[in-house]
């Protein structure tokens with residue numbers, strides 16, 4: 001389910017069936033001309049992945065509003081992310097995944113209250129080319145396997 | 152000292168703001184009314200058929216086919232990917248089923264569970280459907296999978312809207 005009025009009103013009624021949350025973690029640094037496009041691309045890619053996962057498993061997975069932060073501030077963000085996770089856990093969501101392309105989270109994995117799902121990003125390219133599509137599909141199916149393994 | 156003046160200034164502001172507000176409301180309402188009555192903005196895909204596969208690709212085993220439709224959904228116009236499970240029955244009828252689980256909307260898979268090699272299976276809450284798309288009692292779904300309207304022209308399978316059953 002998406003974080004929309006329509007989906008959430010269904011969620012409230014069917015809570016017992018929806019136990020999985022994905023929080024997209026998205027870094028950006030508006031001050032860096034050399035990185036903005038790369039980071040924007042990763043953001044689009046992240047949205048595409050969560051969209052595809054949501055489409056396939058919308059009866060059991062809910063996608064949270066995206067968690068944005070300034071690139072490189074991972075250490076100081078740990079606390080705030082954990083606050084997010086805790087407030088989501090006031091609902092019966094037993095599997096919380098943090099989905100990101102930012103490798104810096106690996107270092108803080110132990111401190112995070114959610115399950116880190118990090119995958120390496122790809123180079124900037126056209127998201128609509130058929131080659132990218134098949135690549136993305138392949139990766140999404142691997143992530144779904146990982147997520148469903150927790151069920 | 153200037154109580155009178157203050158009141159009148161406030162009144163003045165009130166009047167002007169009401170005026171501006173009124174204009175703004177009208178400005179917002181006008182396009183909304185247009186949205187409500189403009190036929191172009193209604194879901195347009197109704198009755199449109201899209202070519203999905205060549206009929207010789209269709210076997211007795213359900214296969215997943217994908218195609219793209221333009222969808223106008225209120226504010227957004229977008230390309231949406233549609234999917235169907237398509238197969239041919241023993242009587243040579245083509246069946247095209249929506250893969251959307253009627254329980255809470257996950258995507259169902261054909262024969263993905265070893266114990267149920269001839270059923271559709273929903274990974275979310277183990278919902279099941281027989282090959283004709285009818286939900287197996289005792290599993291969460293309470294309705295059969297919708298069937299796509301279909302037609303065959305010049306060796307191609309065309310699919311239209313999915314119909315609830």
Ligand code: FES
Pocket residue numbers: 017059060252253254255256257273274275276277278279291292
């Ligand atoms: S969404 Fe398919 S069984 Fe619940």
